[in-house]
Amino acid sequence: MAEGFARWANPSSPHAEGRKAKAALEDARERIKAALGWEGEVILTSGASESAELALTRAKAGARLVSAVEHDAILKAAPDAERLPVRPDGALDLDSLREAVRRERPLVAVQHVNSETGNRQDLAAIGAIVHEAGGMLLADCSQSAGKFALPACDMAIVSAHKFGGPIGVGALLVRDYAMLEPSGGHERGYRRGTENLPGALGMTAALEACGGLYLAPEVLAPLDALAGECRALGGTWLADRLADPTPFIRALAMPQMSGSAQVMRFDMAGFAVSQGSACSSGTMKTSHVLEAMGLDPKIAANTIRVSFGWSTTREEVERFCEHWQELART
Numbered sequence: 001m002a003e004g005f006a007r008w009a010n011p012s013s014p015h016a017e018g019r020k021a022k023a024a025l026e027d028a029r030e031r032i033k034a035a036l037g038w039e040g041e042v043i044l045t046s047g048a049s050e051s052a053e054l055a056l057t058r059a060k061a062g063a064r065l066v067s068a069v070e071h072d073a074i075l076k077a078a079p080d081a082e083r084l085p086v087r088p089d090g091a092l093d094l095d096s097l098r099e100a101v102r103r104e105r106p107l108v109a110v111q112h113v114n115s116e117t118g119n120r121q122d123l124a125a126i127g128a129i130v131h132e133a134g135g136m137l138l139a140d141c142s143q144s145a146g147k148f149a150l151p152a153c154d155m156a157i158v159s160a161h162k163f164g165g166p167i168g169v170g171a172l173l174v175r176d177y178a179m180l181e182p183s184g185g186h187e188r189g190y191r192r193g194t195e196n197l198p199g200a201l202g203m204t205a206a207l208e209a210c211g212g213l214y215l216a217p218e219v220l221a222p223l224d225a226l227a228g229e230c231r232a233l234g235g236t237w238l239a240d241r242l243a244d245p246t247p248f249i250r251a252l253a254m255p256q257m258s259g260s261a262q263v264m265r266f267d268m269a270g271f272a273v274s275q276g277s278a279c280s281s282g283t284m285k286t287s288h289v290l291e292a293m294g295l296d297p298k299i300a301a302n303t304i305r306v307s308f309g310w311s312t313t314r315e316e317v318e319r320f321c322e323h324w325q326e327l328a329r330t
Helices: 002-006 016-036 048-058 072-077 094-100 123-132 197-210 222-232 259-268 288-292 297-301 314-329
Strands: 041-045 064-067 082-084 107-111 136-140 155-159 170-174 249-253 303-307
Touching (some): 002 197, 016 041, 048 072, 048 107, 048 136, 094 123, 123 136, 288 297, 297 303
Parallel strands (some): 064 082, 064 107, 107 136, 136 155
Antiparallel strands (some): 041 170, 249 303
């Protein structure tokens, strides 16, 4: 990012400084594609929310279909979209999907890894159904890019800060620009606003630094013992119920304390946890994700979401596990 600030000029300007910035931006774009293994195009954005808005409002497709457990950014970008049900294990109901995609050229949006439960969707199976119906698949990979390989999809959403990059930058990956209606402006005419060169370079560096290993497995090892304690104390370890739980996001319910109370108690002890999605947890409302999964309302109300970043240490995980058990026993 320091390099980007040092050479910053408007990449769309025709003068020499602008051309240098443009060259650096295009180099970053190619490196992002290489790091993610993406063979299509990259539209740089301000993050996942803008990418979702761009895809859902300008895709050359028919009906918009979204899973019932999508992030609020997806739901707000397509407020009139049909919501596809999920099973109690968090997986998309494929029979319902087959019925829904019968309409003309639908655009289906599904989160690769859920931001509240950590459940991973079977996007290979979902994509096969969508493509057989002539539709497009938009994969929200905000939580998975840099940690897991991108799924086969037509468009993908990426957010830099989710894999250790800077805030305020992300991308919409598109198989072909022709899938979108252009709006004029920058990014080949698909986005307005001057490109964020320092942010793009920071995102590129973070992706390359991941190197296929986001977080060493031994860092999260103490969670295995916590899972057993959670069950023994009458709590709910949500991964037990999920179709395909992933290690970086865990949801767990304390038997005798509300999620909102836990958020405050953990905050006082120096831990940053959430009730529901971090973007909407300030409302202290019951998670729409857990509701869509049919989780018992009492369990849902006592559930918190814990996520682990590239800088998380084993000591921090151990201290969290100890504090959770202390609270659960009070």
